[in-house]
Amino acid sequence: MAMATTLFVGGGNMARAIIGGLLQQGQAPTSIVVIEPHEATRLALQQDLGVTAHADSASLTEPVDVVVWAVKPQVLKPVMQALAVQLHSALHLSIAAGVTTAAMQQWLGSSRVVRAMPNTPALIGKGIAGLFANADVNQADRTAAAAVLQAVGEVLWVEAEAQLDAVTALSGSGPAYVFYFLEAMQQAGQQLGLSAQQAYQLAVATFEGASALAARSEETPEVLRQRVTSKGGTTYAATTTLDQLDVKAHFIAAMQACHDRAAEMAQEFGN
Ligand SMILES: NC(=O)C1=CN([C@@H]2O[C@H](COP(=O)(O)OP(=O)(O)OC[C@H]3O[C@@H](n4cnc5c(N)ncnc54)[C@H](OP(=O)(O)O)[C@@H]3O)[C@@H](O)[C@H]2O)C=CC1
Numbered sequence: 001m002a003m004a005t006t007l008f009v010g011g012g013n014m015a016r017a018i019i020g021g022l023l024q025q026g027q028a029p030t031s032i033v034v035i036e037p038h039e040a041t042r043l044a045l046q047q048d049l050g051v052t053a054h055a056d057s058a059s060l061t062e063p064v065d066v067v068v069w070a071v072k073p074q075v076l077k078p079v080m081q082a083l084a085v086q087l088h089s090a091l092h093l094s095i096a097a098g099v100t101t102a103a104m105q106q107w108l109g110s111s112r113v114v115r116a117m118p119n120t121p122a123l124i125g126k127g128i129a130g131l132f133a134n135a136d137v138n139q140a141d142r143t144a145a146a147a148v149l150q151a152v153g154e155v156l157w158v159e160a161e162a163q164l165d166a167v168t169a170l171s172g173s174g175p176a177y178v179f180y181f182l183e184a185m186q187q188a189g190q191q192l193g194l195s196a197q198q199a200y201q202l203a204v205a206t207f208e209g210a211s212a213l214a215a216r217s218e219e220t221p222e223v224l225r226q227r228v229t230s231k232g233g234t235t236y237a238a239t240t241t242l243d244q245l246d247v248k249a250h251f252i253a254a255m256q257a258c259h260d261r262a263a264e265m266a267q268e269f270g271n
């Protein structure tokens with residue numbers, strides 16, 4: 001029998017991304033088990049990644065060290081409660097948006113709970129995840145939980161649990177804003193006479209280049225923006241239009257809505 005160390009409950013998009021990272025880091029496929037009710041998803045995980053996937057916990061015979069909870073927040077409570085006794089001795093790492101450590105500790109009857117907010121660039125090892133654990137969680141458990149997410153990118157600990165809702169508004173949902181922006185740039189490029197493919201290539205390369213420049217530069221984004229903006233030139237025409245339309249304020253409002261939804265989900269799915 002394989003010695004299981006990591007169990008994923010829920011084998012969807014995020015679970016798959018993290019499992020891929022763990023395997024790339026050299027974790028043996030035999031040490032990763034997934035519980036996933038959807039048969040096609042189970043088969044894909046087994047065939048593509050070589051991990052074991054069960055339909056439910058009845059077939060779970062392996063000992064489990066770390067459980068990664070990767071189901072939707074809506075179903076987390078009943079799923080956790082159903083498996084709490086069976087997984088009592090494990091360290092629990094939840095990636096579900098909104099749901100608090102206090103609620104999960106209660107459902108699991110365990111204090112060994114770490115909460116994380118990862119993002120989908122984890123799929124290519126370029127994720128960033130916010131992590132939170134309350135004072136009950138010891139250093140060894142914090143390190144073990146962080147190691148799971150470090151397999152797919154950077155990690156950032158926050159001091160207050162509420163800050164995870166801000167992490168959600170920034171980096172958790174953030175990739176969607178970037179893709180939204182790419183869609184807009186592609187659409188504009190086409191309207192301005194480029195092909196869809198040309199516009200997309202230019203937009204993606206611009207995002208990649210500008211992000212890499214920001215990451216390497218010591219300057220603020222404001223200064224970097226000013227360097228693109230020649231006096232009376234084209235960028236100025238674009239950014240003054242953005243300012244006139246109050247795009248920054250609208251963007252901040254969108255992120256506020258994201259943050260507020262995360263906090264609301266804690267009430268909706270955490271009781
Ligand atoms: N996607 C993202 O960018 C991010 C997501 N998250 C969080 O990650 C979690 C998972 O999200 P994501 O991967 O996108 O969602 P998915 O819907 O892709 O994955 C969830 C999976 O859990 C399965 N599932 C449902 N019920 C059970 C059960 N009882 N036992 C085991 N598995 C079950 C679902 O199967 P079925 O489809 O058949 O219901 C599905 O395959 C969410 O809590 C979300 O808040 C966090 C950060 C970023």
Ligand SMILES: O=C(O)[C@@H]1CCC=N1
Nearest residue numbers: 097119168172173174
């Ligand atoms: O949209 C969501 O609820 C999840 C959490 C962060 C990204 N996706």
